[in-house]
Amino acid sequence: xxxxxxxxxxxxxxxxxxxxxxxxxxxxxxxxxxxxxxxxxxxxxxxxxxxxxxxxxxxxxxxxxxxxxxxxxxxxxxxxxxxxxxxxxxxxxxxxxxxxxxxxxxxxxxxxxxxxxxxxxxxxxxxxxxxxxxxxxxxxxxxxxxxxxxxxxxxxxxxxxxxxxxxxxxxxxxxxxxxxxxxxxxxxxxxxxxxxxxxxxxxxxxxxxxxxxxxxxxxxxxxxxxxxxxxxxxxxxxxxxxxxxxxxxxxxxxxxxxxxxxxxxxxxxxxxxxxx
Amino acid sequence: xxxxxxxxxxxxxxxxxxxxxxxxxxxxxxxxxxxxxxxxxxxxxxxxxxxxxxxxxxxxxxxxxxxxxxxxxxxxxxxxxxxxxxxxxxxxxxxxxxxxxxxxxxxxxxxxxxxxxxxxxxxxxxxxxxxxxxxxxxxxxxxxxxxxxxxxxxxxxxxxxxxxxxxxxxxxxxxxxxxxxxxxxxxxxxxxxxxxxxxxxxxxxxxxxxxxxxxxxxxxxxxxxxxxxxxxxxxxxxxxxxxxxxxxxxxxxxxxxxxxxxxxxxxxxxxxxxxxxxxxxxxxxxxxxxxxxxxxxxxxxx
Numbered sequence: 001x002x003x004x005x006x007x008x009x010x011x012x013x014x015x016x017x018x019x020x021x022x023x024x025x026x027x028x029x030x031x032x033x034x035x036x037x038x039x040x041x042x043x044x045x046x047x048x049x050x051x052x053x054x055x056x057x058x059x060x061x062x063x064x065x066x067x068x069x070x071x072x073x074x075x076x077x078x079x080x081x082x083x084x085x086x087x088x089x090x091x092x093x094x095x096x097x098x099x100x101x102x103x104x105x106x107x108x109x110x111x112x113x114x115x116x117x118x119x120x121x122x123x124x125x126x127x128x129x130x131x132x133x134x135x136x137x138x139x140x141x142x143x144x145x146x147x148x149x150x151x152x153x154x155x156x157x158x159x160x161x162x163x164x165x166x167x168x169x170x171x172x173x174x175x176x177x178x179x180x181x182x183x184x185x186x187x188x189x190x191x192x193x194x195x196x197x198x199x200x201x202x203x204x205x206x207x208x209x210x211x212x213x214x215x216x217x218x219x220x221x222x223x224x225x226x227x228x229x230x231x232x233x234x235x236x237x238x239x240x241x242x243x244x245x246x247x248x249x250x251x252x253x254x255x256x257x258x259x260x261x262x263x264x265x266x267x268x269x270x271x272x273x274x275x276x
Numbered sequence: 277x278x279x280x281x282x283x284x285x286x287x288x289x290x291x292x293x294x295x296x297x298x299x300x301x302x303x304x305x306x307x308x309x310x311x312x313x314x315x316x317x318x319x320x321x322x323x324x325x326x327x328x329x330x331x332x333x334x335x336x337x338x339x340x341x342x343x344x345x346x347x348x349x350x351x352x353x354x355x356x357x358x359x360x361x362x363x364x365x366x367x368x369x370x371x372x373x374x375x376x377x378x379x380x381x382x383x384x385x386x387x388x389x390x391x392x393x394x395x396x397x398x399x400x401x402x403x404x405x406x407x408x409x410x411x412x413x414x415x416x417x418x419x420x421x422x423x424x425x426x427x428x429x430x431x432x433x434x435x436x437x438x439x440x441x442x443x444x445x446x447x448x449x450x451x452x453x454x455x456x457x458x459x460x461x462x463x464x465x466x467x468x469x470x471x472x473x474x475x476x477x478x479x480x481x482x483x484x485x486x487x488x489x490x491x492x493x494x495x496x497x498x499x500x501x502x503x504x505x506x507x508x509x510x511x512x513x514x515x516x517x518x519x520x521x522x523x524x525x526x527x528x529x530x531x532x533x534x535x536x537x538x539x540x541x542x543x544x545x546x547x548x549x550x551x552x553x554x555x556x557x558x559x560x561x562x563x564x565x566x567x568x569x570x571x572x573x574x575x576x577x578x
Contacts, residue, residue: 002471002473003471003473006472006473006477007385007472011381011385013374013377013378013381014377014378014381014385014394017374017378017443017447020440021397021398021440021444022397024409024412025400025401027412028408028411028412075299078295078296078300079296079299079302079303081296082293082299083300086292086297087297093297093300093301094300097300097303100303100304100307101303103307103558104303104307104310106558106561107310107554108528108550108553108554108557109501110503110550110553111501111551111554113531113532113535114314114317114531114535114547114550115310115313115314117535118317118547119309119310123313139306139310142306170292171289171293172288172289172292196403199405200404200405200406200407202406202407203503203532206532206535206536207535207536227405227407230407230408230411231407231410231508234410234411235414241415245411245415248405248408248411252404255403
């Protein structure tokens with residue numbers, strides 16, 4: 001009897017959650033699909049975004065993402081390699097770095113926005129620009145990216161390291177040709193997490209890359225990313241809800257596409273490395 | 277020849293080691309820079325003496341409530357701190373029981389195929405941008421609450437949207453905490469002839485407790501630091517809410533709203549609230565880390 005009551009409660013709660021989640025998803029997809037067309041993607045916004053498209057917003061989003069990844073990827077991989085291969089004991093300086101990374105990962109995104117504004121926009125004189133926004137995002141995604149890559153590299157069996165050593169490879173060569181390809185799933189996971197966070201981020205970009213919805217001409221121009229566009233349309237523009245749902249669907253599809261792209265790029269790159 | 281070759285290899289490794297260590301030191305420098313800039317921007321506010329009451333302005337602002345009138349130099353953060361806590365606690369109150377039951381469902385009740393689909397859905401939802409949740413809350417939830425109790429944009433709306441956002445996290449972490457309980461405990465409970473409800477409530481949940489609590493604390497930290505979704509549905513009136521249906525403004529929303537035009541001491545007060553928020557979130561993450569470590573130890577020494 002009690003078993004039956006309990007399992008009914010469990011199934012009801014699961015059904016409730018599934019229903020709520022499916023409600024959100026279908027709303028976004030159906031409302032968004034009604035707005036999306038080729039013209040929506042390639043034209044400039046008109047009438048504060050109520051009409052027209054999102055072309056400059058898409059371009060700004062990609063700019064910010066490319067800048068963030070270009071800064072975070074090499075730095076992050078380098079630090080992860082040092083932590084796992086050159087300081088495997090996690091003592092002294094390496095232990096402090098580990099704590100630092102966890103502390104950095106805990107900072108709320110809006111606080112990264114405050115920092116980005118004070119450091120990149122004001123102190124470095126970049127103003128409200130795509131570059132300032134991208135660099136702020138790079139700081140934000142670095143800790144999680146490093147941690148994921150590091151744990152992936154640590155999980156590679158020591159047999160591989162000893163094999164590389166026995167073949168007379170330098171540590172650098174072993175990392176490039178053996179260990180990184182072996183840690184591919186973790187690197188991919190870190191990349192996907194970083195892309196997801198960077199593309200979805202709004203709060204950190206409000207006062208670093210700014211609000212301007214013109215087509216950016218260089219990374220030093222201010223530009224409005226998709227997430228900020230959605231925020232602005234729904235909060236500050238009456239009658240902007242339709243376009244906001246359209247942009248929301250584009251944003252979700254973009255995240256899914258970028259994840260797929262990251263997966264195939266990383267796969268290709270490492271396949272070449274191994275077969276060389 | 278051989279020795280020369282090895283020397284060459286070693287020096288090459290040394291250069292790699294040195295340059296990568298330098299990069300790593302850059303991470304520590306990044307954290308220090310962030311702290312330095314937050315502190316230096318917040319400094320005018322942290323040290324300024326309050327002429328009216330005497331003593332440090334930050335503490336008088338926290339303890340008394342002069343109201344939030346930045347243009348007149350009155351920076352009462354108390355209503356926003358209370359609102360942040362109320363939104364966080366409310367979201368946890370809804371999301372914890374629901375998420376926990378869903379974790380139990382995933383671990384003990386769902387068929388393999390259904391569990392896989394459910395996990396996929398939860399992961400998908402965990403990856404949806406917060407601004408999209410905010411948009412959905414603003415256009416669906418708020419009008420719905422307005423029909424019931426105007427004005428709609430309220431503490432309740434913020435709590436509901438946030439609980440929907442942290443639910444996937446709590447469900448997935450509880451499921452993995454339950455999965456990491458030693459199998460012997462479960463088989464022992466079955467061998468004792470306990471009914472299924474007792475197995476779960478009296479054996480499995482207590483054993484997975486610290487992992488579940490750790491996941492919940494992490495979700496709470498996320499709820500506290502969340503900006504966009506709350507900003508979009510909470511109404512953003514600075515006040516101490518008396519009922520669930522009154523609009524509130526949380527700390528993060530305040531920063532997002534006023535950063536664009538704040539100067540001088542006003543700007544410093546926003547950085548100070550950012551610093552405060554960061555310290556609280558760090559405290560929560562540290563608690564979650566300690567509890568999580570306890571759970572892992574438990575799982576090893578079975």
